[in-house]
Amino acid sequence: MNKPINRRQFLGGAIASGAAVAGLGMAGRAAAESPNNRINVAVLGLSRGARLAQTFAEQENCVVTHVCDPDMNRANNCASAIEEHTGTAPEALQDLRRVFDNPDVDAVVMAMPVHWHAPAAIMALKAGKHVYLEKPCCHNPHEGELLVEAARHYNKAVQMGVQRRSWPGVVEGIERVRAGDIGNVYYALSWYTSTRGSIGRGQETDPPDHLDYELWQGPAPRRPYKDNLIHYNWHWHWHWGSGESGNNGVHALDLLRWGLDVDYPIRVTSAGGRYRYDDDQETPDTHLLSFDFADDKSIGWQGVSCNNPNVQGVGIANFFGEEGSLVISDGGYVINDNDGREVESHDGPRADGPHVEDFLTAIREDAPLSLNAEIEEGYKSTLLPLLGNIAHRVGRSLACGEKGHIIDDAEAEAEWRREYESGWEPSVT
Numbered sequence: 001m002n003k004p005i006n007r008r009q010f011l012g013g014a015i016a017s018g019a020a021v022a023g024l025g026m027a028g029r030a031a032a033e034s035p036n037n038r039i040n041v042a043v044l045g046l047s048r049g050a051r052l053a054q055t056f057a058e059q060e061n062c063v064v065t066h067v068c069d070p071d072m073n074r075a076n077n078c079a080s081a082i083e084e085h086t087g088t089a090p091e092a093l094q095d096l097r098r099v100f101d102n103p104d105v106d107a108v109v110m111a112m113p114v115h116w117h118a119p120a121a122i123m124a125l126k127a128g129k130h131v132y133l134e135k136p137c138c139h140n141p142h143e144g145e146l147l148v149e150a151a152r153h154y155n156k157a158v159q160m161g162v163q164r165r166s167w168p169g170v171v172e173g174i175e176r177v178r179a180g181d182i183g184n185v186y187y188a189l190s191w192y193t194s195t196r197g198s199i200g201r202g203q204e205t206d207p208p209d210h211l212d213y214e215l216w217q218g219p220a221p222r223r224p225y226k227d228n229l230i231h232y233n234w235h236w237h238w239h240w241g242s243g244e245s246g247n248n249g250v251h252a253l254d255l256l257r258w259g260l261d262v263d264y265p266i267r268v269t270s271a272g273g274r275y276r277y278d279d280d281q282e283t284p285d286t287h288l289l290s291f292d293f294a295d296d297k298s299i300g301w302q303g304v305s306c307n308n309p310n311v312q313g314v315g316i317a318n319f320f321g322e323e324g325s326l327v328i329s330d331g332g333y334v335i336n337d338n339d340g341r342e343v344e345s346h347d348g349p350r351a352d353g354p355h356v357e358d359f360l361t362a363i364r365e366d367a368p369l370s371l372n373a374e375i376e377e378g379y380k381s382t383l384l385p386l387l388g389n390i391a392h393r394v395g396r397s398l399a400c401g402e403k404g405h406i407i408d409d410a411e412a413e414a415e416w417r418r419e420y421e422s423g424w425e426p427s428v429t
């Protein structure tokens with residue numbers, strides 16, 4: 001079962017409601033300021049990572065010493081931005097192996113494309129680093145299992161970047177669901193909408209001089225460079241990405257799974273397709289996933305990437321209880337009664353800071369398992385969209401057994417893992 005809400009999450013809630021502010025803040029600050037507690041951080045993958053680098057640089061006694069991206073324009077730009085922010089420029093690197101080699105780096109923040117996540121995180125763990133890893137934590141279930149095993153083997157903090165797990169208003173909303181405040185809850189639903197355009201048809205060409213495409217590809221078997229792939233559009237190709245379900249979906253599925261207190265599904269169903277545009281995108285723009293769990297509980301996720309219906313009253317996580325509903329959106333939540341009347345409404349802050357702070361505290365306290373989004377929970381949440389994507393690709397529902405493994409379907413089971421470029425296969429030891 002999901003781990004209970006932990007001490008720092010509770011304290012986060014206490015801070016939100018005004019209690020216990022001074023005591024915790026000062027103790028935490030004193031610990032962070034001790035010279036022995038300085039944490040040197042390297043940040044990899046500098047789009048989302050550039051934002052995270054700023055957030056890490058703002059934390060007490062935390063220094064961004066390196067930034068790294070195979071796109072040297074991005075590495076240099078991010079180094080300059082951090083210098084502007086802090087007065088000191090981190091070293092800009094192109095090859096992540098130089099980060100792992102460096103004994104001065106304590107922790108590595110990873111926001112690269114998904115095909116890199118688990119292999120790079122395992123490399124970092126082997127080199128003795130703590131890892132803050134963007135969601136989804138893996139490209140396929142097999143390497144996600146290896147990643148959890150590696151986190152245990154090397155006993156390091158591995159936090160997945162589902163930052164809502166550290167937002168006090170969200171934590172409180174989840175706690176209310178789990179405490180039975182809307183009665184028995186057996187269904188939870190999320191709905192993502194956007195107005196993404198077409199990615200067009202790419203042409204094979206040489207990569208630009210500032211990009212090392214070999215390093216960008218890393219563990220993924222080689223494919224020719226195309227002019228509509230980098231940056232960002234890799235999300236929509238199975239070879240590198242996991243579609244909208246693994247992109248925005250995992251944030252929502254993580255909250256739904258947490259609130260419903262479920263781990264691994266017993267049945268996974270997918271409907272939808274790439275309906276809106278005829279282009280290079282392989283992953284669905286219209287994706288309806290459902291997950292049944294033992295004990296009569298279900299989760300639904302609907303991804304509508306190319307229309308924005310602007311539905312009112314729908315949040316990122318909607319819990320349906322026998323005595324009412326609870327809707328989490330932004331940093332807070334709303335409770336409605338069974339007649340649809342709003343009974344309570346709570347706001348809360350939303351930012352990356354608390355999740356980053358939680359990571360640094362777990363390192364300082366040498367308490368990797370205390371993380372708000374510890375990698376085993378992160379993997380369970382990542383597994384949901386990955387199973388949904390497998391169901392989509394094979395075109396039928398999946399039956400799942402222990403730890404979500406697919407039963408009685410050899411074609412679907414073969415999708416549990418991928419092929420790797422020779423020399424880049426992840427392994428725990």
Ligand SMILES: NC(=O)c1ccc[n+]([C@@H]2O[C@H](COP(=O)([O-])OP(=O)(O)OC[C@H]3O[C@@H](n4cnc5c(N)ncnc54)[C@H](O)[C@@H]3O)[C@@H](O)[C@H]2O)c1
Pocket residue numbers: 044045046047048049068069070071074096111112113114116134135136161162163215216217218231232233246247
């Ligand atoms: N938690 C959040 O709210 C949030 C928000 C945005 C993105 N993300 C996640 O961040 C990740 C990156 O997404 P994005 O939108 O920034 O993609 P992007 O394609 O814009 O950026 C990825 C960057 O990683 C770099 N990269 C590739 N290989 C690398 C390597 N070996 N070492 C270092 N850098 C490497 C690329 O060159 C690129 O600059 C995704 O997993 C995405 O889901 C999370």
